[in-house]
Amino acid sequence: MTISNLSSRIPGFHRMTTAERLEAVAAFSGLDGATVAQLGAPGNIDPHLADHMIENVVSTLSIPIGIATNLRVDGKDVLVPMATEESSVVAAVCNSARQCYETGGFVTSVSGNLMIAQVQLVGVPDPHGARLRILERRDEVAAICDGCDPMLVQLGGGFREMEVRVVPSLGGPMVVTHLIVDTRDAMGANAVNTMAETLAPSIERWTGGRVLLRILSNLADRRVARARATWPAEAIGGAGVRDGMIAAYHFAEADPYRAATHNKGIMNGVSAVVLATGNDTRAVEAGAHAYAARDGRYTSLTRWEAGADGALVGAIELPLPVGLVGGATKIHPTARACLKILGVTTAAELARIIAAVGLAQNFGAMKALATTGIQQGHMALHANNVAIAAGAVGEEVARLAATLVERRAVRQDVAVAELERMRGARTA
Template identity: 35%
Template sequence: MSKRVQGFSKMTKEAKIEWLTNNYFNNPDEARQTLQKYWHNDPKTQQLHDEFIENTLTNYFLPFGVAPNFKINDKVYAMPMAIEESSVVAAAAKAASFWYDRGGFKSEVVSTKKVGHVHFAYYGDYNKLWEFFNSVKDRFYADTAEITKNMRKRGGGIVDLMLINKTFEEPNYYQIKATFETVDSMGANFINTCLEQFANTLQEAVSESDIFTEKEKDIQIIMCILSNYTPECLVRSEVSCPVEFLETDGVSAEEFVEKFERAVHVARIEPYRATTHNKGIMNGIDAVVIATGNDFRAIEAACHTYASRSGQYRSLTDCSVEDGMFKFWIEVPMALGTVGGLTNLHPVVKLAHELLDNPSAKELMGIVAASGLAQNFGALRALVTTGIQQGHMKMHLLNILNKLEATNEEKEEMKKFFKDKVPHYNMIVNKFCEMRGVSSVEELKK
């Protein structure tokens, strides 16, 4: 059967599954059953999920959990987290509890501006274009007045417009850089709609002017698009306490702080370590961003670009010890929304927002930043004391046992056995085989 298909998006979901399973699976019936097993029992709920994207076949489940005891700006949260990695929620909860009695997390939004660009080519004198642009700038605001009306009512809108000359990097390349305030919405559609109108206004205004030659009037719009790099939409979160309050896992407070600070500095200067360091931060950030229906790919991209702003990829967190006080903080770009997108559609996303007391976008920025800081603290605390594998592999133990199809009784027995040990894969498998009275995994399958 041919794997080329015409009109796939117009097929019914059942027809899509039929074609896909017959063409790509050795056991089509089993594949169909697996896909249908994850359909929602309520047809209306399933239809809602089907319409989020094109060509939906089934639902892909992620665990949705909570990390309690997050004290952020003196308010206590149960942090919603959607993630598949075993130890993330446990580490976040442990860090939240650790800092609960040490003052909790303090989050502050530094700024909330977002940026988009009209990228275009102009074949003429830059000075002439610059003077003209500034003389007609009010027209850009006027031509988008209807688009921005509702946003302006909520306190947002267009903050600034600038003409940027990039011809030193690419011949004839210019930008209109637009800065926006989008209040509680992430604002992607709003920004892109404004940018496309700016492009129309630019071309119309130039064509109507008598100061440009015919060649100069031939402005080529390359593209109009928001930027997911948001260094002016910035949030900071920190924890602090006297050094003597940081004795942990049998390590003295002084030794812990010295090793912790050095571990952070390593991530500031070594990109290999910084990448893993920041990946751990994103474990905490992404889990809350996904749970609240926001775009984790955009947040990831912005954070990693921000980590490279000095010209070298560095840690997103830093720490200091001054006058006996330990301070640990994160500063990250965080363009989030609490209205629009999935926030008003996905039932579990709505639940997550309610769990957080329906925060504003600014409040959510602080909550998410605190989650990333907590995750990083938990990872560094483990690394400089017991080692990362003790906690991680104990959480991973259940995944391995599920793969081995262990019963609930066998899982409990295995958890007791590994209570004071650091398990690794072969050790777990060998112990399980011993418990079952077989010599190898192959015998388990018989």
Template identity: 40%
Template sequence: MTKPIEGFSKLTKAEKLDWITANYTENPEAAKNVLKRYWNTDKTLQRLHDEFIENTLTNYYLPFGIAPNFLINDRLYAIPMAIEESSVVAAASKAAKFWLKRGGFKTTVLGTEKIGQVHFIYSGNTEKLIVFFKEIKPKLYSDAVSITKNMKQRGGGITEIGLRDKTDSLANYYQLHCTFQTLDAMGANFINSCLEQFAATLKEGARDFPAFNGEERNIEVVMAILSNYVPNCLVRAEVSCPIDELHGDGTGSSEDFAQKMVRAVEIAKVEPHRAVTHNKGIMNGIDAVILATGNDFRAVEAGIHAYAAKDGQYSSLTHAEVKDSTFRFWIEVPLAIGTVGGLTTLHPLVKLALEVLGKPSAEELMQIVAVAGLAQNFAALRSLVTTGIQEGHMKMHLMNVLNQLGATEAEKTKLTEHFKKNVATHSAVVTAFEKLRKS
């Protein structure tokens, strides 16, 4: 049985490799070879990647692709996407090409407000707390001046600090609900630094507030942390065209196709089981751009899914309508992202991705990311209501199946040609491969 290890983080990279492979793999030498194959031959670049996180053993590669022909607010973009799932980049590209001839995507940033909270317990008189907060509020701002100075000079900073009574939900629970503008930075470190200073000021001020009795002076700060739910850091992306310019891969009339698209969205609005998969497809596009540009896809995912449930039931992030003979399709999503700080200045591919996008501001990147999600959803729904999702997906997934089967390059060429004219289910690919091998 493997024993716990002390001081793993202090081991050298080679020692870490020796320990993990010796204790947790069937063939240590083979495992070490796999890990080493993904090391970068450029030692400076490898050292940079090693220092991104802790206990690094190797690099984990994701394909970095490009979806071209995105016309956004009359400007043409090629959007970088980092993702492992086949057909995502192809679907985004197909949607971009479709809307390129129909006016492209239109986007609007509806807000850029970020949120942070100081969560605390106070068991005294609420009216006294309200009076205390009004008195200490200016000091909350002034004590954070050293933190906010540079951000304020650039036009950002703290926009509001409010006291919220949450005792209906949890006994003696209150919070400082704080809002911020962080410009081109995602702002997590800035916000958290401000919040920790607010917490210190709050506790210190309570100890000296004359109206508080002994118990009331002991405000217990539970935590001070930003929120990844940012409903007022919002962007809208949309497409529209006359119905007679709309078509669904040649299946049925444009009007029938438009109505099917609207119904598909309506189903995702009222049926959570469908909404989750519907929104997962949207996140295929959003996450791929978030990853390529060095942003935090976990934070974005959490915030967006919370927004999808803001009305009490998990629902579609996209909307569709047919009105006055025009089909309109749009999305509104919260996106707290940045183009400075974090990996944006460290990871060479992130820097390149941002360069490809024209070195966008955070607001511009919000719009690009929202468009990627909308395009992905349009492509998925278009397939679902016409030919079905598997026909296109499996053709893109074909190479993965052939690689799993160990097909040679010659076999891949023959089978790729074969499945241009035949439906590519997994079993059909296996059957065709085995038949080719036998022949």
């Protein structure tokens, strides 16, 4: 099977067998035989590698990797691997992307690759004076930081700037130095943490204070990714659907109780791509939620409005500190295979695609909420899980799932009883 013109529009992709889908992805992404074999292996991680990734290893947990189709990002068609256990997440992105494909898909940008490390200083009698003494040493700070990672400097990264703040706290004022570092195609945690720890003794010497914490901030607001897209009103069901979705956004923008679930839905898509590529889901999630509260109250990560032509226009901004080198992105073979599918060559490209997926995910959730409700589509897919949990095998899974959906009773007790009835009727 070959995919013509490298289009992410693959008709019937969800109806293919697993092997057929993998073949289609391999053709699209030009994967070699070893990569295809890695993706096709049921466990797909060597026990020796797992034992050296974390401590006390006894096993591995395989999470399904689905492919989001229909995505066009900055004029280029991409297939996006998503690792998730939750039903309907991948389908929502596929459907959302399809509905804006003809209007150009997603347009993205990034603010840069800058990460922040914090050095906490306490015990100085003159915190404002200490702040200035640190700022006066900028060139020394730059030399110390760049000396920690000459390879990063050779690649065009390294120290860029510093900020020093006096932060009021329950224990009195503390002086906090921010080291702002270009980490290029690495997520950068190890690099900036090393710089902060190396710089600490100098800050103590310059100020007479005592350094405590020396670590990165996961509020990576110097590493923001953005995406926008347009959905014609007729493509999504008309002006009524559009206005209902905008009202749903207004709810999330105004109310933190709604915003928490609204943003969780966005992160369903974001975290699935982050996980598939071996990046740090917890860092990305922490930064995104902190960014949603950056103005003093927790609110939506997305913005939705009606364009001049009546179309629905959506946009997203969130920190995306992801990398292509270092950590699991470099050593986990399946993460490397997923990066090959994406075809990205820089961390910025990866962040742009993830932002587009987050916006698509949000569109799908809001459209469902504003029309049929979230459960209709979600429960139809979740019914398969319930059927398997009840003991269904082979062709029984699809039959039992369809029955549960038809009865509007996607429940474990109903599934068990219905499976017994099905089997009894077959043997009668």
